[in-house]
Amino acid sequence: MPTKGSPGKTSRTTAQRVGRVLERVTHQSGRPDTPAYGSWLLGRVNESQHRRRVRIQVILTTLIVVANLIGIGVAILLVTVAIPEPSVFEDAPLWISTVAVPIYIVLAVAFGAYWITRQTVLSLRWAIEERKPDRNDSRNTFLAPWRVAVVDLILWGVGAVLTTTLFGMVNHLFIPRFLLSVSFCGLLVATGSYLLAEFALRPVAAQALEAGPPPRRLAPGIMGRTMMVWLMGSGVPVVGIALLAFFEIVLRNLTQTQFAVGVLIISTVTLIFGFILMLILAWLTATPVRVVRAALKRVEQGDLRGDLVAFDGTELGELQRGFNAMVDGLRERERLRDLFGRHVGREVALAAEKEKPKLGGEERHVAVVFIDIEGSTKMVTKRPPAEVVEVLNRFFAVVVEEVDRQRGLVNKFEGDASLAIFGAPNSLENPEDHALAAARAIAKRLVEEVPECPAGIGVAAGEVVAGNVGSKERFEYTVIGEPVNEAARLCELAKSKPGKLLASEQVVEGASESERAHWSLGRYVKLRGYDQRIRTASPVEPAKPAK
Structure with a gap:
């Protein structure tokens, strides 16, 4: 099942916001600018019962x-x-x-x-x-x-x-x-x-x-x-x-x-x-009504607290309780949306919300980045499982952050490898630029931040079929086409090259002039499983480990 690594900047922001909302909702206290009972005379929700009793008796009498x-x-x-x-x-x-x-x-x-x-x-x-x-x-x-x-x-x-x-x-x-x-x-x-x-x-x-x-x-x-x-x-x-x-x-x-x-x-x-x-x-x-209106404004601003106090015994109290039920539903929906987005990707989740998902796909021009850790078997056998997981999480965090920054989709995590797509499901004017920039940033950060996980990176571009694949009961969003296989083969070859990053000539030629300036064309190679030779490209300044 494809999962989305949402420790990316935007994803982390969403997750942190939901976390703060869930934490605040456990505290039943009114906002300082909105009296919980509609009047400052009646005190706050978290007031002690003794003080509340005295307050009520004094006011009432x-x-x-x-x-x-x-x-x-x-x-x-x-x-x-x-x-x-x-x-x-x-x-x-x-x-x-x-x-x-x-x-x-x-x-x-x-x-x-x-x-x-x-x-x-x-x-x-x-x-x-x-x-x-x-x-x-x-x-x-x-x-x-x-x-x-x-x-x-x-x-x-x-x-x-x-x-x-x-x-x-x-x-x-x-x-x-x-x-x-x-x-x-x-x-x-x-x-x-x-x-x-x-x-x-x-x-x-x-x-x-x-x-x-x-x-x-x-x-x-x-x-x-x-x-x-x-x-x-x-x-x-x-x-x-x-x-x-x-x-x-x-x-x-x-x-x-x-x-x-x-x-x-x-x-x-x-x-x-x-x-x-x-x-x-x-x-x-x-x-x-004013209390509900103030709470609605908070919801419009993204504050999904459900701490509105229902204090009226008439239909207005039912309105207040209904508002809390509505916010509970919105909060649960936000939680599910965040969870769903972590598994399939924010863009895929957004597309699923806008229209009913269906099987099938469409032809799209995309750029693909494939990243695979070098010597992962050796790392797993020589390190404790908890340490392996910690290293992999730091590795994938770098990948997801840079892919998110370039508006791409981390489509798959496959053990110690990941596949990122640029241009589907969200359209990009020039997916090659985004893919190449993300690949360069990932290569540099992996060397600096996760040196124990050297990884090969391959970049390719072309026409693919993008859509939902599977059955009506269980399907996933993915892309199928030649660029995916080509990026995987380039990744395999890049593990033995300086900088451990290779792109196809087609990707670099399709990029803008400013992005092409960061790349230099190399020799022709024959990728495993391919009959035709292709020309590769590598960064002008390959990432090097710090001394």
Whole structure:
């Protein structure tokens, strides 16, 4: 089977690049210019679990508390300014508005913060203990945002019932105001808390996704998220405005100016809350796409790392996992391409990729270089096998590097001999120039770098049939023709000549003037197995061993 010696410069570069890629892919860490989870706040993939737990708790608690405080401020604005009559301060006992309600707010915020911290720790215990998540751990992880939202709804619901009851006992006109305003803010805050919790829990969600996709009912998907945000950011507020108008028609407790101010305030709150919720949703949706886009740019540049972290439980997470699967396939293809190229030659492998290989060949004008080690049997018998292999590898490395440099193909390794072709399968404008230059460089380097392996080199040119030879199940790319045999015979004869390099007159005459200047024509010889005599040529300055 023909093999390709790809320690050549280009081949070695490809192999080294693939090696670096395979080495980097074993390290699961984000690039410094691309946050692994889409935000610097969430840290790096290789962060310790203890530090990650503290980070998540701080981010989650802070975001949820801030969201609730904003919601409380908006609720106070709605019940005191948007609907000023009756007044919560003048028309109700002060102990309700200045003692009971503030105490509940403080207790609710403190309890909510404590519950979030405690439940987060319980839900993420598997991550803290650094063990692989099972399906139940994965379920608890993706339930965490829902639990945060439910607790917010419960606390705000209790607050709505409490304030409605306390103020309603004083004046029934307070009932719709507190019931709708507090409930409205609670729904918006719970929705925001859910989205913010999803963001804060991305690092552990990424680890949980390693156990498999989340239960579908726990992951609402992009459409579910969008509809939920629309409902809470637009649908519910519009219903609130409509109810305000309805109660004003029924109760008639507001002046025209007060009603207009109330509608204006509720509309402004709706716009602000709707904008904030849509901003969070858009950011949550766009971030995974941006991470994939950055990874695609790396792939375009040849960086086939598959370390993209899948941290989203929706279709975007499936996109991230699909990207990693795609990169795995590309990396495997690159590995096979490199392996294939080492066996059959890069040019042959490239041609096989572009079109389906088939048996048969075509006539091509090529130049052929045949190299064979002199006294290889003696070397094998007198040296340890490991040393023989080491010497042969250095010998073939020289051959392959120079053939690659001249855009040739090392078609065969036959024991201690090799055959190089110039002009097939890739076309060369003047294959004779490339073959002769490669032969001279190989002869010089072998003398200097591998003196223990003297080798004869023969160069010939002419018409050959180049193509795939064999059967449909097993074939190889090769060339068949007179120049191959002639180069082998010239190689055999060159072993006894100074410089150990001979070329046929036809090759030298077909070369450019600049290349011919390096060669001198010699005498006519009769090669073994040939009836006709041919004229040989040798380098003007044959390679000589260093003294």
